[in-house]
Amino acid sequence: MKIDKAVIAQTPESSPKSSLLREKGLMKGFIDHYSETRGKTIIYSSALLMIIAVVAITLFLTVQGLRSFFVDHINFWSFITGTKWSLDQTNGASYGAFPFIFGSLSVTLLAAVFATPVAVGCALFMAEIAKKWGQRVLQPIIEILVGIPSVVYGLIGLSVIVPFMRVHFGGSGFNLLAGSLVVGIMILPTVASIAADSLRAVPDSLREASFAIGGTKWQTIWRVVIPAAGSSIVTAIILGMSRAFGEALAVQMVIGNTFQMPHSIFAPAATLTTVITGSMGDTTTGSVSNDVLWSLGLILLVISYIFILIIRMLAKRRNA
Amino acid sequence: MSSKVTNRIALSLIVLCAIIMAGILAALLGYILVNGVTSISWHFLTSESDPFLAGGGIKDQLWNSFYVLIITMILTVPIGTSGGIYLAEYAKPGKLTSFIRSCVEVLASLPSIVVGMFGMLIFVNYFQFRFSVLSGALALTVFNLPVIVRVTEDGFHSLSSHQKEGGLALGLTHWHTIKTILLPAAFPSILTGIILSAGRVFGESAALLFTAGMSTPNLNFTNWNPASPTSPLNMFRSAETLSVHIWAVNTSGIIPDIQTVANGSAAVLVICVLLFNLLARGLGKVINNKLSGKS
Amino acid sequence: MMIQLDTNIANFTNDKGEETPVQIEVKDVNIFYGSNHAVKDVNMPIHEKSITALIGPSGCGKSTFIRTINRMNDLIPIARCEGNILYRDNNILNPKIDVVQLRKEIGMVFQQPNPFPKSISENIQLPLKFAGMRNKKILKETTENCLKEVGLWDEVKDRLDHSATGLSGGQQQRLCIARALALKPSVILLDEPTSALDPVSTSKIEELLLRLKKDYTIVIVTHNMQQAARIADYTAFFYQGELVEFGLTRNLFTHPEKKSTADYISGRFG
Numbered sequence: 001m002k003i004d005k006a007v008i009a010q011t012p013e014s015s016p017k018s019s020l021l022r023e024k025g026l027m028k029g030f031i032d033h034y035s036e037t038r039g040k041t042i043i044y045s046s047a048l049l050m051i052i053a054v055v056a057i058t059l060f061l062t063v064q065g066l067r068s069f070f071v072d073h074i075n076f077w078s079f080i081t082g083t084k085w086s087l088d089q090t091n092g093a094s095y096g097a098f099p100f101i102f103g104s105l106s107v108t109l110l111a112a113v114f115a116t117p118v119a120v121g122c123a124l125f126m127a128e129i130a131k132k133w134g135q136r137v138l139q140p141i142i143e144i145l146v147g148i149p150s151v152v153y154g155l156i157g158l159s160v161i162v163p164f165m166r167v168h169f170g171g172s173g174f175n176l177l178a179g180s181l182v183v184g185i186m187i188l189p190t191v192a193s194i195a196a197d198s199l200r201a202v203p204d205s206l207r208e209a210s211f212a213i214g215g216t217k218w219q220t221i222w223r224v225v226i227p228a229a230g231s232s233i234v235t236a237i238i239l240g241m242s243r244a245f246g247e248a249l250a251v252q253m254v255i256g257n258t259f260q261m262p263h264s265i266f267a268p269a270a271t272l273t274t275v276i277t278g279s280m281g282d283t284t285t286g287s288v289s290n291d292v293l294w295s296l297g298l299i300l301l302v303i304s305y306i307f308i309l310i311i312r313m314l315a316k317r318r319n320a
Numbered sequence: 321m322s323s324k325v326t327n328r329i330a331l332s333l334i335v336l337c338a339i340i341m342a343g344i345l346a347a348l349l350g351y352i353l354v355n356g357v358t359s360i361s362w363h364f365l366t367s368e369s370d371p372f373l374a375g376g377g378i379k380d381q382l383w384n385s386f387y388v389l390i391i392t393m394i395l396t397v398p399i400g401t402s403g404g405i406y407l408a409e410y411a412k413p414g415k416l417t418s419f420i421r422s423c424v425e426v427l428a429s430l431p432s433i434v435v436g437m438f439g440m441l442i443f444v445n446y447f448q449f450r451f452s453v454l455s456g457a458l459a460l461t462v463f464n465l466p467v468i469v470r471v472t473e474d475g476f477h478s479l480s481s482h483q484k485e486g487g488l489a490l491g492l493t494h495w496h497t498i499k500t501i502l503l504p505a506a507f508p509s510i511l512t513g514i515i516l517s518a519g520r521v522f523g524e525s526a527a528l529l530f531t532a533g534m535s536t537p538n539l540n541f542t543n544w545n546p547a548s549p550t551s552p553l554n555m556f557r558s559a560e561t562l563s564v565h566i567w568a569v570n571t572s573g574i575i576p577d578i579q580t581v582a583n584g585s586a587a588v589l590v591i592c593v594l595l596f597n598l599l600a601r602g603l604g605k606v607i608n609n610k611l612s613g614k615s
Numbered sequence: 616m617m618i619q620l621d622t623n624i625a626n627f628t629n630d631k632g633e634e635t636p637v638q639i640e641v642k643d644v645n646i647f648y649g650s651n652h653a654v655k656d657v658n659m660p661i662h663e664k665s666i667t668a669l670i671g672p673s674g675c676g677k678s679t680f681i682r683t684i685n686r687m688n689d690l691i692p693i694a695r696c697e698g699n700i701l702y703r704d705n706n707i708l709n710p711k712i713d714v715v716q717l718r719k720e721i722g723m724v725f726q727q728p729n730p731f732p733k734s735i736s737e738n739i740q741l742p743l744k745f746a747g748m749r750n751k752k753i754l755k756e757t758t759e760n761c762l763k764e765v766g767l768w769d770e771v772k773d774r775l776d777h778s779a780t781g782l783s784g785g786q787q788q789r790l791c792i793a794r795a796l797a798l799k800p801s802v803i804l805l806d807e808p809t810s811a812l813d814p815v816s817t818s819k820i821e822e823l824l825l826r827l828k829k830d831y832t833i834v835i836v837t838h839n840m841q842q843a844a845r846i847a848d849y850t851a852f853f854y855q856g857e858l859v860e861f862g863l864t865r866n867l868f869t870h871p872e873k874k875s876t877a878d879y880i881s882g883r884f885g
Contacts, residue, residue, distance in 0.1 A: 035493075035495055035496065035499075036493045036494065036495040036496070039495035039498070039499065040410070040495065042398075042402050043402045043403075043405055043406040043410060044406065044410075045402075046398075046399045046400075046402040046403040046406065047402075047403055047406045047407075047411075047420050049399060049403075049465075050403055050420060050423045050424060050427065050465060050466075050469070051419070051420060051423050053423070053427060053462050053465070054423040054426050054427055056438070056442065057427075057430065057434070057435070057438045057462070060438060060441050060442060061434065061437065061438060061441070064441055117337070118337045118340050118341065119337075119341075120337075121333060121334045121336070121337025121338070121340075122337045122338050122340075122341040124334045124337075125334050125335060125337060125338035126338070128334075129331065129334055129335065130338075134338075137342070138338055138341065138342065141341065141342055141345045142341065143597065144345060144349075144594065144597055145341075145344070145345055145348070147516065147519045147520065147523070147593050147594075147596070147597055148348065148523070148590060148593060149522075149523025149524065149525065149563050149589055149590075149593065150523070150525065150526075151523070151525045151563045151564075151566045151567050151586075151589075152348075152352065152523070152563075152566070152586050152589060152590055153348075154566075154567065154570075155352075155566055155570065155582055155583075155586050156348060156351060156352070158570055159351075159355075159579070159582075159583075160351065185344060188341065188344065189341070192341065203729075204690075205725065205727055205729040206729060206731060206732075207690070208687065208690065208723075208725060208729065209725065209729040209730075209731065209791070209794075210731070210741075210745075211687065211690065211718060212685065212687060212718055212722060212723035212724075212725070212795070213718065213719075213722060213741065213742035213745065213794060213795060213797070213798065214715050214716070214718045214719035214742055214745055214746060214798060215715070215741075215742070215745045216323055216324065216326075216327040216715050216745070217327055217331060218326055218327040218330040218331060219323060219327070219745045221330075222330070223741060223744070223745070224731055224741075227731075227732070227733065228731070228732055239429075242429055242431075245431065246430070246431020246432065246433065246434070247431070247526075248431070248432070248433040248526040248529075249525050249526050249529070249567045252567075252571065253567065253570055253571060273431065273433050273526075276433060276437070277433065277526065277529060280440075280529075280530060281534070285445065294437070297433075297434065297437045300431060300433070300434055301430075301434055304429065304430055304431055304434065305426075307429065308425065308426055308429050311429070312422075312425070322747065323715075323745065323746070323747055324715070
């Protein structure tokens with residue numbers, strides 16, 4: 001009853017005011033509407049642009065990469081599995097990309113093998129052992145390391161690691177191991193910082209539970225914290241591997257760049273990226289030698305997509 | 321007893337890993353700076369590189385790096401921030417949104433050389449921009465866009481929902497709320513992210529190899545007419561950047577002082593990246609203090 | 616209120632109604648959180664094979680205090696303890712003491728059930744594995760015994776390899792108790808073990824504790840006075856960091872000596 005009265009009492013008073021407001025509001029509403037539409041247009045078109053970028057990259061690189069198979073009629077299977085690579089058109093060219101696929105994958109794997117223990121150890125230090133120190137000292141160090149350009153890593157590899165290899169293992173010093181070490185050091189900070197984030201996400205109640213049943217610090221880390229952070233740490237490693245896989249110039253500077261299959265880690269080798277960077281400038285657009293480089297690029301793209309898919313699958317499993 | 325020993329050993333190993341990490345940074349910075357700083361001189365920074373003789377500088381390369389960076393940032397910042405705002409504020413959960421998110425993720429994870437190859441195919445060959453500043457900047461845009469999108473989205477997500485509700489409650493439209501309330505509030509963290517990404521763009525090399533090229537025409541630094549082929553501002557000339565230069569002199573250079581030039585260039589590059597890093601931290605802190613009223 | 620409670624106090628110190636010997640002697644314990652003096656000059660005995668309840672309004676220091684008994688406060692960098700907690704001729708607060716061994720003898724169960732995101736059996740076997748046990752047969756037996764002891768065996772025996780996080784809250788908490796039992800500790804500390812649970816699960820846990828006190832010394836923090844009255848032999852009332860009153864539960868609830876104790880148990884504050 002009371003409410004009714006209040007409504008009735010208010011209505012006559014407020015109606016002229018509200019009509020006044022509406023007049024003002026009309027203009028304001030118009031401007032607002034205009035600005036809202038304009039804002040939305042900008043925003044939606046930038047979202048659209050990102051879709052276009054991805055679709056265009058995938059589409060164009062695929063079309064261009066398939067040329068050597070459909071236009072130049074190179075056998076796909078022998079391209080993937082062949083081990084002889086020669087762009088010399090006069091003496092019979094041969095397009096066997098297997099040494100490069102093998103080189104790329106071994107650099108990636110070796111880099112992960114070098115980087116993972118140190119990176120995870122470093123993450124454990126930051127997240128489990130010395131949180132203050134980790135936050136204040138190690139975190140900035142890692143951020144700086146992430147920011148250092150890859151050519152600088154390559155240059156260091158060239159002027160430190162390569163001479164070291166030459167003195168201790170013989171040969172030219174340019175080899176698969178040097179390439180893997182350079183890339184391994186390069187991905188260290190990336191893996192460490194993502195791994196530290198995933199360790200920090202493990203709830204403290206699990207650590208407490210583990211200490212309360214007589215776990216030592218290490219037992220707690222090994223049996224409880226790492227399994228709980230599990231797939232996130234794996235994601236960190238795979239992200240690092242995908243970076244290692246895609247790195248071009250740093251590897252190219254130290255790996256030796258031969259077209260032969262490496263017979264040991266102390267032998268010079270080549271990867272998909274190094275062959276592309278090395279030969280792209282020497283070939284003319286539209287020639288077979290050029291087309292096969294784009295095919296290498298396509299392989300690079302496909303394997304990168306596989307990495308992305310693995311990372312997505314891990315993320316999905318984590319959320320499920 | 322044995323579990324105690326294991327504990328001791330394992331913990332020492334972890335500490336060792338941290339020391340290794342810190343040691344790598346110290347060694348890396350130490351090596352670059354100690355070897356490089358001695359080759360940096362006013363002459364080195366302000367003279368042109370010499371293709372055959374010793375004593376060349378890096379003036380053009382340094383200029384090109386900054387020029388490409390600026391064009392890239394002019395292209396990426398508006399597009400990237402609006403993309404980030406879209407994902408943070410407008411995107412409704414659904415197939416389209418998750419597809420856009422996947423696109424951002426894919427763009428962020430593609431090797432930069434793939435982006436470079438794409439740039440060569442589209443900007444250099446198809447649009448006929450040739451090896452040029454513009455082609456390079458466009459390729460770097462593709463490369464940097466996802467970073468800015470993420471930085472913006474994270475900046476918006478870290479704001480409390482009260483601020484948005486406050487704006488909407490005042491009768492502002494959604495766009496107005498974003499423009500007048502949310503964007504300024506998220507500004508410090510977005511700015512920090514943008515500067516850090518600038519450091520990444522500045523050091524990028526593989527994506528520029530096939531787009532900005534590996535040479536620079538003779539530049540006349542008194543000619544500021546962007547249409548002139550010798551002008552530093554010309555966007556349609558090829559432009560070798562500092563990081564590409566480091567790679568190029570090491571792999572195909574024939575100058576006698578490769579070591580000096582490479583170390584000096586690397587030192588300049590690293591110092592610039594460190595400055596970006598410090599700037600990002602410093603500015604973020606200053607703006608935060610201002611916003612929270614600590615003068 | 617007091618009289619009502621009186622009839623609920625059914626249990627005595629042990630089966631014969633006698634007081635059991637003192638197992639842990641707390642002497643002049645002070646705990647600081649940074650500059651905050653959280654627990655002040657606490658002196659009290661903890662009797663063997665009995666249930667001691669710590670009650671008091673929130674923020675009174677009871678949780679801080681119980682976490683000191685197995686040195687869980689070590690995990691908090693700003694926490695600092697002074698005084699003596701004597702257990703088997705050792706001072707628990709001695710910095711040189713082996714906290715890992717200590718926690719094997721004095722187990723703990725927390726407010727929020729915190730099973731490891733692993734299988735049910737793995738949860739119980741983990742403390743044994745921590746202690747170096749590798750014998751599969753013993754691991755299996757202990758799993759079964761511990762689960763039977765907490766009355767969970769029949770509910771989970773068909774899915775021992777399922778994740779423990781799939782259990783209900785009450786089941787998870789009983790699993791956590793079973794996990795604490797796996798090492799055959801002499802003392803079990805429980806920090807508000809039922810406050811996150813529903814009444815049915817709560818009464819199951821209370822029954823369980825009454826059964827367990829035949830073999831274990833139990834210390835429980837509870838904000839629920841009725842719970843203390845139902846299950847505890849001894850009760851300690853904490854208020855603003857001080858131990859206001861300690862005694863046999865039936866005495867404390869029927870004839871509290873201090874006024875603030877009387878006020879609290881009759882519901883006038885807190």
